């Protein structure tokens with residue numbers, strides 16, 4: 001049973017905008033936490049800060065003429081736990097290095113615990129050696145983050161959940177799937193079927209299917225090369241049904257395009273919804289995804305959605321993860337469980 005906080009702690013909690021109903025679960029607050037954004041997704045960071053009632057720390061991020069990154073934090077952070085929001089999306093190397101520099105800056109400025117909030121964790125696809133003489137990039141990034149001073153990582157829908165094990169520091173793997181399912185639940189016809197575009201995504205598809213109480217189908221995907229995929233088989237009943245393709249990432253759109261073509265060819269209704277956590281929309285993704293059978297594309301704002309996608313994809317809907325991240329930061333800082341964030345009435349636990 002946690003001890004009741006004293007009057008000073010309660011006063012601090014009000015100062016830091018912590019809800020009063022959780023007062024009994026917090027025992028001690030030393031210095032106010034702080035929130036800082038890299039340059040990758042400032043809109044999301046701002047939305048998170050607003051929900052928490054925090055002001056983002058002042059910081060300068062500039063490029064030297066030779067391309068090196070310069071970082072300076074404008075406020076004192078001594079003794080304050082810091083939460084750094086930076087997805088490692090494109091430009092991936094710049095954003096990753098900026099995050100490392102922010103961590104190093106805060107550590108050297110004597111901040112308390114450093115939590116890197118990485119809504120989209122780049123370099124996740126190379127999570128093992130597929131053939132000889134390759135790096136394991138996802139592990140290298142994990143090592144770099146820890147070496148730069150992170151004591152905890154928070155990520156959303158990692159490409160491979162096994163990446164959690166690459167960290168010997170705290171790692172909280174959040175999911176946006178319940179949020180996306182909440183959005184779908186409002187409008188999904190009962191003759192829909194959840195489709196995984198590859199066998200690697202079956203667990204993800206199963207979670208959507210359970211949350212939405214829908215059947216599931218699986219496409220077997222073969223990658224021709226790094227840029228092209230080919231669909232080989234459909235497992236499950238999709239004939240006459242409205243497919244909802246669920247994936248973690250939309251990058252070039254090649255996987256989705258192939259999946260839609262395959263489903264329609266195999267007898268699904270040409271009214272396909274596409275749902276993914278991370279809408280990278282790289283290369284000519286927009287051209288790939290303008291397809292007469294795609295009724296809607298739903299992604300989150302873990303990465304900033306490129307203007308060309310906003311303008312070029314008329315049926316694009318963006319679900320924000322700001323509330324999820326604000327709640328996660330609040331609960332982490334207050335020593336509260338994160339599982340409650342994913343509970344849904346009547347749904348099995350995640």
Ligand code: R5P
Nearest residue numbers: 248249250251252253254255
């Ligand atoms: C692959 O395993 C992932 O889950 C996505 O299907 C893939 O990253 C999407 O890439 P693209 O849009 O380039 O086909």
